[in-house]
Amino acid sequence: MDYAIAKHFRREQEKAIASYQPTSSVYIEQKIGVKAHIQRAMPLFLTLRDNDGDGFATAILPPGGQNDPNFKIIIVGRGNRGPYVGHGEAIEVLGKHYGMTLKREDCYPYNR
Secondary structure (H helix, E strand, O other), rough: OOOOOOHHHHHHHHHHHHHOOOOOOOOOOOOOOOOHHHHHHEEEEEEEEEEOOOOEEEEEEEEOOOOOOOOOOEEHHHHHOOOOHHHHHHHHHHHHHHOOOOHHHHOOOOOO
16 A cells, blocks of 8 residues: 555554563473564554555554553554544544544654
8 A cells, every 4th residue: 555554564563562471481392472462462453444445544453452552653644644534434434343433643753
């Protein structure tokens, strides 16, 4: 979708991997549970799609979709443009699904 979300994903994935603490000291068992930990620790990266399956916005929500006042939610459209024009209703529905208010002034990081 021609935006910089991939760098955010890689950064968050690296943080989650670095925060993993093995539950076993046996070398061959140290990676058991790492995938589940990454899924719990990483923010949610969600792409909103139209009826044809084409993405029109990507949202980065707190890990587990749980409201976290210290987490900076990001929602961007194609080319880092604002997704709220034309897709505000879909973003509102996403927010309701996760019990969050996803206002443009809070979630869209660019002042264009």
